[in-house]
Amino acid sequence: MSRILVIGAGGVGVITALSLWLKKESDVSLVVRSDYDRVLKHGYTIESCDYGRLEGWRPHHIYSSVEDAASAADNQGYNYIVVTTKNIIDGPVNSRVSNIIRPVLEKNKELHGPQLTTHILLVQNGIDIEKEIWAEFPREQYRYTVLSGIQLIGSTKIGSGHISQVGQDHLSCGAFDPQDAAAIQAANDFVRMYSNEGQNFVEFDPRVRYSRWKKLLYNAAINTSTALVGLDVPRCLEFGVNKKSTEIEVFHPAMREIIAIAASEGIIIEEEFITMFTEITRKKVFKPSMCVDCEKGQLMELEVILGNPIRIAKRNGVATPTLSILYNLLVLVQAKLKERKGLLKFDEKTATLVDE
């Protein structure tokens, strides 16, 4: 039976752990940071459109840190690490994915050497998020695969130990490296262990990079814009000049630039998705993640959603007039959030950033 460690106990992580637990084909551990005491004592309260209401639910094991999960692994290690935390590559060093998963990879290596392959599934937004792992863990020293998870799920932690899921869980899972047979096998196995027929919807994704660029149409154009103006998507659409300017002059041009960058990488995203992504959000009074993060004073996933695509565009000579302005304004908002969190300092007397 596969041992799976889910890292991140927000709306996504808890439903991920629950879905695996219900299928009964794996041994499920969850890292619960802020709610640990509450969940240890009372378990989770979950209202799920997929699974109904659960009271006092717990996965097989819970830990208050990744270090604890690694060292408490009963000398068995983990077959899968599922990362559902936000991916803030410009945030504090210890919040980077490679540092988050390092204790488990090291422990697995110590326990099993090359006998155990660790499958690292990143259920996270953005482009090029796998490269940090490839760079930080040389293949000669660590035995692992990197899997991509793209999830659509309206699930939120609404209180301590309390999860509300209002949208059906759609997960597509595949291998970042399409040549990596072990990764493809691991992704297919995960799909099987995760799928609860008639409840959630899970599929193997044979074209991970295509799917990520496709989802980026939404994230790079719509998610980003809502963060700058602090409004849900229907308001953004209706508040435009003649109720049209937001889509015609902001969303659509931004999406067309993403399509052009993807094309420069050999990935063809069909134009029809421009309309599709605008239409599916038109009537949903819902603030996307970057808008919510910004309002909560939390760092946004700006670099994986917009910074990385723009850097690819620069490398490939693709013009991104719309995305660049959104990006350069959001870089300032991100810095404002960092200053509030004490992650950077600005000296008002000299009017300069203090380099540390």
Place this chain on the structure above:
Amino acid sequence: MSRILVIGAGGVGVITALSLWLKKESDVSLVVRSDYDRVLKHGYTIESCDYGRLEGWRPHHIYSSVEDAASAADNQGYNYIVVTTKNIIDGPVNSRVSNIIRPVLEKNKELHGPQLTTHILLVQNGIDIEKEIWAEFPREQYRYTVLSGIQLIGSTKIGSGHISQVGQDHLSCGAFDPQDAAAIQAANDFVRMYSNEGQNFVEFDPRVRYSRWKKLLYNAAINTSTALVGLDVPRCLEFGVNKKSTEIEVFHPAMREIIAIAASEGIIIEEEFITMFTEITRKKVFKPSMCVDCEKGQLMELEVILGNPIRIAKRNGVATPTLSILYNLLVLVQAKLKERKGLLKFDEKTATLVDE
């Protein structure tokens, strides 16, 4: 002796009234809305870098509304109306300049017919702000001139009846219509009545439209951007990628587009002002007006600063990729402010704007 009515008793309006009063060449009335009772009883407390500290200061007359000022005019009328209020052409109808000044123009006409020319001085931001007055008051029916005032002054109302002025008052004043001899004369007269040598700095402006487009470099590019990100100018500059992206990728392209629009109107703004406007604000930890309005929940002067120039650009076939994105994002922020003030309604059930 000229009778002058100053409308708007914020940091600008009060120092305007004081400057005229000190020169002793005019009879000065001030419309004081929110602070009326306080100022009637105790006068103003003013800390001014130009005039020192004043306690209990009042102009010759104060009124709580323009209507009162008009009807209390002792059958004499006013020679000048100086409008220092914000210019929100998309705001409530009664806050538009033409409606604000209407009682005085009507009263002047009733009292004196064509014998009295009313000089309307707009000390306000933006482009094409005079056209509303020309449209609303036909020249066959009303006798008036329209004058342009561009003011640089660090003056703020910091409490009820309490004004703090930290930057020397620089006012340039001219005729919107360069063919209008009466307007040119009136502007020169105003400069004389306003100038307190060695204290403020006042000059006749022979090229009003040039000056307004020039000031727009700052307002359309820098003021707007700070409103979107909620930061003062030095932070915007320092927080950019490599401390450079804000000026290179946002401020400068936006300013170049303003120069191009101005050129399409026959007005040549020198490129050197792009650097000048960036440099003069680099070390001043100061939030421009739109940023302050936005944070206070007040409507921004978006349409006169950015909407009007973009409409001119469309008419003249000038491309404005940078300004258009700034504008279309700020239109959403302005609508958010309007919704908060109850000036527009959004129905979350149908996810549509309620047309009234």
